[in-house]
Amino acid sequence: MMETQKSYEQLAELDKKHFLHPTTAIKQQQATGPDFILTKGEGIRLYDLKGRSAIDGLSSLWNVNIGHGREEIAQVAYEQMKTLGYSSCFATFSNEPAIKLAAKLAEIAPGNLTATFFTSGGSESNDTAYKLARHYWILKGQPERKKIISRSQSYHGVAMGATSATGLKPFRDFTNSLAPDFHYVDHFSPQALRDKIQEEGPETVAAYIAEPVQGAGGVHIAPDGYFREIRSICDEFGILFITDEVITAFGRTGTYFGIDHYDVAPDMMCFAKGITSGYAQLGGVMISETMHNDFIELSEGTLLHGYTYSGHPMACAVALKNLEILERENLIDNARVMGEELLKGFKQIQSERSIVGDVRALGLIGAVELVKNKDTNERFPEPLAPKVLAEAAKRGLIMRSVTFDNQDTIVFAPPLIINKQDISELIQILNEAIEAVESKAVSEFN
Numbered sequence: 405m406m407e408t409q410k411s412y413e414q415l416a417e418l419d420k421k422h423f424l425h426p427t428t429a430i431k432q433q434q435a436t437g438p439d440f441i442l443t444k445g446e447g448i449r450l451y452d453l454k455g456r457s458a459i460d461g462l463s464s465l466w467n468v469n470i471g472h473g474r475e476e477i478a479q480v481a482y483e484q485m486k487t488l489g490y491s492s493c494f495a496t497f498s499n500e501p502a503i504k505l506a507a508k509l510a511e512i513a514p515g516n517l518t519a520t521f522f523t524s525g526g527s528e529s530n531d532t533a534y535k536l537a538r539h540y541w542i543l544k545g546q547p548e549r550k551k552i553i554s555r556s557q558s559y560h561g562v563a564m565g566a567t568s569a570t571g572l573k574p575f576r577d578f579t580n581s582l583a584p585d586f587h588y589v590d591h592f593s594p595q596a597l598r599d600k601i602q603e604e605g606p607e608t609v610a611a612y613i614a615e616p617v618q619g620a621g622g623v624h625i626a627p628d629g630y631f632r633e634i635r636s637i638c639d640e641f642g643i644l645f646i647t648d649e650v651i652t653a654f655g656r657t658g659t660y661f662g663i664d665h666y667d668v669a670p671d672m673m674c675f676a677k678g679i680t681s682g683y684a685q686l687g688g689v690m691i692s693e694t695m696h697n698d699f700i701e702l703s704e705g706t707l708l709h710g711y712t713y714s715g716h717p718m719a720c721a722v723a724l725k726n727l728e729i730l731e732r733e734n735l736i737d738n739a740r741v742m743g744e745e746l747l748k749g750f751k752q753i754q755s756e757r758s759i760v761g762d763v764r765a766l767g768l769i770g771a772v773e774l775v776k777n778k779d780t781n782e783r784f785p786e787p788l789a790p791k792v793l794a795e796a797a798k799r800g801l802i803m804r805s806v807t808f809d810n811q812d813t814i815v816f817a818p819p820l821i822i823n824k825q826d827i828s829e830l831i832q833i834l835n836e837a838i839e840a841v842e843s844k845a846v847s848e849f850n
């Protein structure tokens with residue numbers, strides 16, 4: 405026990421001194437050091453150096469869909485690394501796992517998405533999508549089509565293009581110079597897209613991009629009919645429709661892809677995270693067969709876009725095994741059924757707790773909003789979600805809060821292997837954590 409304590413402190417010191425953390429409040433990190441130094445993951449649970457365990461209520465970063473600690477994945481990575489640890493895919497080079505994965509994706513993807521460009525993650529996938537869309541219009545003789553339109557509460561990543569496309573302002577305000585030709589529209593209004601296209605001039609717009617379910621922006625589920633209207637507006641003005649499925653692909657929402665709920669297909673699709681369940685760094689962009697054929701026919705030179713790790717053999721081998729597990733264990737169906745259980749639990753909490761407003765879920769992605777007044781949706785003067793998070797962590801549940809744009813929301817995306825008993829445990833801890841914050845908040849702010 406003493407030994408563990410000591411090594412935690414030593415590591416925490418080194419962390420503070422040398423590790424510039426992603427998406428982290430830097431003063432707080434310096435004051436407290438890392439809270440969780442994770443040592444092990446197994447199933448839906450994480451374990452840390454202080455000897456604690458917790459349910460991984462967000463599948464870490466919405467990505468560990470098949471759960472932690474899968475031997476089979478480790479084995480496949482080991483075999484691939486031993487045989488061919490790396491292979492270029494530039495020019496005339498290729499490798500078997502990358503070829504097989506691209507073919508598998510063509511089989512399962514919505515609509516007629518048939519060809520994949522591989523990246524190392526979601527941000528690279530977004531930058532790739534914008535570049536491919538613009539290059540496509542150059543090849544089609546319409547080089548003035550450069551503008552990318554996205555939604556006001558969207559999150560598309562942190563590369564320069566992805567940051568520029570991200571609707572959430574704090575991410576754009578982090579730096580003071582962004583990529584040009586990005587525009588934003590209200591997130592649930594097809595009319596806003598139509599107006600924006602007309603204002604900018606349809607002949608200048610390359611593509612519209614949207615997450616099927618807005619994840620980092622607060623888990624906003626599109627109203628029925630939204631994406632059908634979006635698809636028809638894009639068709640009317642000849643604009644490419646891109647879905648950012650970085651969170652929603654590979655079963656998260658209870659269907660293979662998030663857009664499958666809406667009965668439409670995109671021209672391009674970004675993915676990452678769930679393709680390997682986080683076991684290896686991999687993402688990609690799929691394009692339609694029509695676009696692919698146009699590229700083949702019209703491209704005279706080289707497709708001058710490629711990452712060293714595009715089509716990484718180990719990452720692709722891991723992805724193939726991950727998809728095999730997803731299908732073999734019926735995890736997409738499980739996500740749908742357990743998603744209904746999760747929502748039932750949220751509704752029970754909503755009926756018991758005075759500070760719970762809207763609750764929602766689509767498959768295993770969901771949100772619980774905290775409000776001062778259930779009838780008017782009035783918020784507390786300061787968000788309570790971070791306090792609920794702290795209470796939940798003490799009780800063995802890790803979640804995420806969203807406080808942008810006057811939101812006070814807790815978001816969830818547990819691993820797709822979760823069962824009924826685990827959901828009951830999650831709901832019970834959540835209810836207790838909200839209760840712990842509720843009485844204090846009500847007396848303080850009333």
Ligand code: PMP
Nearest residue numbers: 525526527559560561648650651
């Ligand atoms: N797009 C969406 C919809 C995302 O949720 C994320 C990550 N949360 C990204 C892009 C960026 O992915 P990455 O962090 O792998 O670069």
